[in-house]
Amino acid sequence: MEKVIPFLMFQDGKAEEAMNYYTSLIEDSQITGIVRYGANEAGEEGTVMQATFTLKGQEFMCIDSNVKHQFSFTPSFSIFVNCDTEEELDNLYQKLNEGGQELMPLNDYGFSKKFGWLNDLFGVSWQLNLPK
Known part of the structure; x- marks a missing residue:
């Protein structure tokens, strides 16, 4: 096993906005990679297929879900x-x-x-x- 990375699934195309927001609030943080949906792919063109960012050295992954789920984030995590x-x-x-x-x-x-x-x-x- 290489490492464990927290993974955030955003809905309604909010992943990039959230990453930009978080990295602007916490110093020594950055977006390290973004792969976007292209034309005729499963998600809305231009939204985040998969991305990585760091907050004070802690790596996170995130996506814009191309499926509308009946669940979202919970305070238990x-x-x-x-x-x-x-x-x-x-x-x-x-x-x-x-x-x-x-x-x-x-x-x-x-x-x-x-x-x-x-x-x-x-x-x-x-x-x-x-x-x-």
Whole structure:
């Protein structure tokens, strides 16, 4: 086995928008590859057949599903981020929460200095933490 990579399936052609958004919010992050659907292929032309990106060195894969599924993302799987400063945590939480859904507002829940959990505008779940 080479490695394990989290895989995100977007619907409605949102994969590239999500990758651009995430890599703009988290430093040392980048889109590393995109293969798009072409004319007369299974997906809508120009959408993401398969892509890879990194967030702070963690590799992710994603696609634009060419099939409309009856399911989407769930908070039972989330991206967990340990932030270095309270300012970094507050800023990232605020940006990811725009158009999203707050699951646990920023607070001291006893297990860290500050913690928040949310679903972003794409439905992807994030846990942001400021360790003690």
